[in-house]
Amino acid sequence: MGCVDSDRQRDDPSADRLGRKLYFDVRLSADSTVSCATCHDTMRGFTDQRPVSEGIGDQLGRRHAPTTLNAALLTTLFLDGRAADLEEQARLPIINPIEMGHPSKDAAVAAISGMPSTTGCSGPHTAARPISPISDAPSPPSSAP
Ligand code: HEC
DSSP states (O other): OTTSOTTTOOOOHHHHHHHHHHHTOGGGSTTSOOOHHHHSBGGGTTBOOSSSOBOGGGOBOSSOOOOOTTGGGOSSBSTTOOBOSHHHHHHHHHTOTTTTOOSSHHHHHHHHHTOOOSSSOOSGGGSOOOOOOOTTSOOOOTTOO
16 A cells, blocks of 8 residues: 555554444443444445534434545645644544533543542443454453452
């Protein structure tokens, strides 16, 4: 794939595996109902095929979800180009109140690492429950509530 920007090319198989898991992980949303794949559905051409996307709590956004297929090849993202790169693009929906609704990046990290959030967010993701292992992430501390 010689045409891929070398900055974005991810030859690291463990990063690739982690990305695949996170794409389907509903814990990235504040109420654990929405993953990236909810709006960018692999069975629907990586879109939701809706006029506007629906995020947590049945909230409707203002735009439809474009396909994320080949997103690594795009140079500017979002319809208005406001995300500079794919990393920023992936971060924004997680902390968007309509889409995935985490109050902060730290709250999202806490949710997926199985640790209680320290940002005052008290959504169900902070409840003690078994967390499916993400092989490349640090394992949750055994003293977690
Ligand atoms: C609630 C629905 C929703 C969720 C959840 C969501 N997205 Fe999106 N996504 C959208 C919408 C709507 C847009 C278009 C927004 C715009 O252009 O302003 C978009 C745009 C994008 C784009 C830009 C595509 C382009 O052609 O510019 C990428 C890449 C993307 N999302 C990846 C992700 C990733 C990764 C996640 C998970 C961390 C995610 N999205 C979660 C609805 C969603």
